[in-house]
């Protein structure tokens with residue numbers, strides 16, 4: 001074989017490999033993963049650790065399991081401060097995280113790479129502008145999400161969410177809602193939507209956000225956790241908690257907001273109460 005032909009064949013093989021890797025490898029790997037049966041022990045953990053899973057109809061249960069299976073095969077979990085990550089921890093986090101994309105595409109979490117779990121609330125040092133001086137302050141956190149694919153969670157707070165499924169707090173739903181908000185590149189409380197749906201979202205959410213801020217300014221009892229009034233990104237994350245945890249309450253107080261969230265999540269949690 002002439003050197004020119006060898007080179008041409010090598011180049012064609014390299015291009016074919018690059019095309020496969022870029023466009024098909026991920027899908028092929030996922031299909032292969034989904035051919036494996038969902039372990040019975042994992043199903044048992046979803047039942048005990050993800051209250052909403054128990055109320056889903058059979059077909060949606062299978063959909064959640066498929067997403068959980070991919071999630072666990074692709075995302076790295078790290079225990080921090082000596083915390084040991086076992087299957088209970090992994091299934092609790094994956095089960096709740098995947099509720100948000102139950103009726104959406106799994107690829108919404110393509111950019112999520114790792115989940116760090118602390119045993120309880122943890123401290124971070126945060127720069128704070130004080131006039132001309134920037135000093136460091138210590139903040140206590142139950143969780144955080146970053147635009148470079150990392151989610152940090154306090155296990156105590158995750159456990160609390162499991163034990164109080166009707167409360168307005170669920171740190172896992174909250175932090176993964178931020179990840180969906182990052183999908184269009186900015187954490188602005190407006191996840192990727194287009195056309196009429198995007199315009200409705202903008203109008204409905206701006207109005208509701210203002211209403212929440214006003215009710216807090218006038219010291220009225222707010223219809224949502226006041227933390228949602230700190231910035232639009234937090235408003236979306238806190239609304240997501242209420243949407244899945246207290247759908248009746250949110251629907252009663254803010255029907256248009258509830259409808260917008262149904263449109264984005266493509267699911268109606270009131271159907272599964």
Ligand SMILES: [Zn+2]
Nearest residue numbers: 174178234237
């Ligand atoms: Zn937040």
